[in-house]
Amino acid sequence: MSVDAATVRRIAHLARIAVSEGEVPHLQGELNAMLAFVEQLSEVNVEGVEPMTSVTPMQMKKRQDVVNDGGIADDIVANAPATEGHFFLVPKVVE
């Protein structure tokens, strides 16, 4: 499989990465090189094989459903580029 220019633009939008028209052909070439490389997986017989979900066999650990941390709003917003009090600031989202 390979991607065309329209697919490159669609993927870029899904990934929320701005791509200029000039970058599209180059990216298309690189993505197609990677897709060509992974194409060899199609020759593997995977019939009846379970997809891996956990590389080490382990029971999913569960925690008590209790509050065990908190009161660190200052820490959480400390590195934000724009804040007001304990809120993150973004451009208007809801009209």
Place this chain on the structure above:
Amino acid sequence: MTDLTSLTLAEARKGLAAKTFTSLELTDAHLNAIEAARVLNAFVMETPDRARDMAKTVDEKIAKGEGGPLAGIPLGIKDLFATKGVRTTACSKILGNFVPTYESTITSQLWRDGAVMLGKLNNDEFAMGSANETSCFGPVGNPWRRDGSNTTLVPGGSSGGSASAVAALLCMGATATDTGGSIRQPAAFTATVGIKPTYGRCSRWGIVAFASSLDQAGPIARSVRDSAMLLRSMAGHDPKDTTSVDMPVPDYEAAIGKSVKGIKIGIPKEYRLDGMPAEIEKLWSEGAAWLKAAGAELVEVSLPHTKYALPAYYIVAPAEASSNLARYDGVRYGLREQGRNINELYENTRAEGFGAEVRRRIMIGTYVLSAGYYDAYYLRAQKVRTLIKKDFEDCFAQGVDAILTPATPSAAFGIGEKGGADPVEMYLNDIFTVTVNMAGLPGIAVPAGKDAQGLPLGLQLIGRPFDEETLFSLGEVIEQAAGRFTPARWW
């Protein structure tokens, strides 16, 4: 007094305990070495004041007989580990001036045991690379050069700063991380020892995530014993990482010098690649002969799905990365580029903040997870991963205790020499190491010799899950036979 920076960690521990020198003296010697080696670009942030403060505090503890297992030992920390109050960037512009308000579990355990932080080490952006060329702080120089040449070579990646700093005697050991070979390949390129432990052995909490089902931290050091000492402090259960295992941490150092008599070593025939340099082939046979001479038993094994590990990795790792890196949105931390609306803000921030390699991997990951392609790519790759793991399980079921392979398909190369036209050329660096991440196994790279141009080459040993001890025992045999290698200083 001999130059304190040339001691191994084990030798320094002895000297500190005997009060031959203090941690402050040891730390100052390393800070001076770092300053004189800035041309290598191994450190992206030096923390001399913090280092001296930590050293003074630990000196007082040593005086009272309260020093921990790493008391007074100066270390470098890969910039992927969150360090409280010290800028942590993953060497990406998108994290900008991010200063964590918390400490990673691994580094907090190192400080608990008395280690001293010298600074933060360079790496490929978000650990995506095999040459340390994708860092937003620029490439790192390898302290090794070809005989009679002035060309600066890459130290490998993604833990290039860690490997370079340890090889150049700028720190006694370093933290590193390994998603497809990022500890073992740079270790091989710089004649240092690097171990990626079993998935789950070390906590991933507080380490910038790349591909969560493959990422695992480990040390880079100058001897097998030093790496065993560091891993003991780094490993252990952490309730904050649900994939970390609740198993006791063995005294890894006790495995050093243990007899390897009767240990069964597999030599996988699929690792004998067409066009592999004769020097690597020779090194591999030599390594096998050393282990045999020490009493190990050699047996040819087959890992039939080896050739599919790298292509499967380049689906699984980018897929997980595209999901993990969705958090860099220009809102909560790091860089922000303005836009007319929230979507433009995201898109502009991520276009400006991520480098070319990271953007490429996010896009591939987004594609293979997108509607209509998930089954063909991602699901198939996860099935192939099951088969890769089964290859190893079959080997171990036949009584094989460890597997010996070359660590890399070549020695270090020049900056800008690879991957310019085709990204896959760079990816092939990890051909021998990536299988180990796909199967969650432990793997160690140990220096074993030099090529005709005088560059170091390493061997890799792969072990059963949670049997790092056997790797240390076998690694020590190789180190004893091959000797240790130090680069001639040119910087």
